[in-house]
Amino acid sequence: MPQSAVMPKLPRLRRSSSLPGLSLSLGITVFWLSFIVLVPLSAVFLKSASGGLGEFVAAAFSSRALASYKVTFGAALIAAAVNVVFGLLIAWVLVRYEFP
Numbered sequence: 001m002p003q004s005a006v007m008p009k010l011p012r013l014r015r016s017s018s019l020p021g022l023s024l025s026l027g028i029t030v031f032w033l034s035f036i037v038l039v040p041l042s043a044v045f046l047k048s049a050s051g052g053l054g055e056f057v058a059a060a061f062s063s064r065a066l067a068s069y070k071v072t073f074g075a076a077l078i079a080a081a082v083n084v085v086f087g088l089l090i091a092w093v094l095v096r097y098e099f100p
Contacts, residue, residue, distance in 0.1 A: 048056055059065065 048059075051059075
């Protein structure tokens with residue numbers, strides 16, 4: 001005798017979510033944030049690609065662009081050094097002492 005004849009199928013109960021509407025709100029949020037980021041990024045890409053490779057290389061290696069690269073990477077290096085110092089200090093304090 002087949003097993004389906006012996007045991008009737010029970011209806012599947014759907015588990016209730018602890019955060020109802022999360023998937024819809026998460027989907028809308030991801031769509032909106034990607035729209036806000038991707039539209040300006042694609043506009044910059046299309047504008048830079050419209051002049052051709054030679055114009056892009058000339059703009060990327062101009063004196064103004066090189067100066068901005070130096071400022072950007074210099075600031076990032078300083079920020080990383082400050083984060084290393086204070087991060088190590090905070091890690092040492094958290095490991096060394098007990099807190100209630």
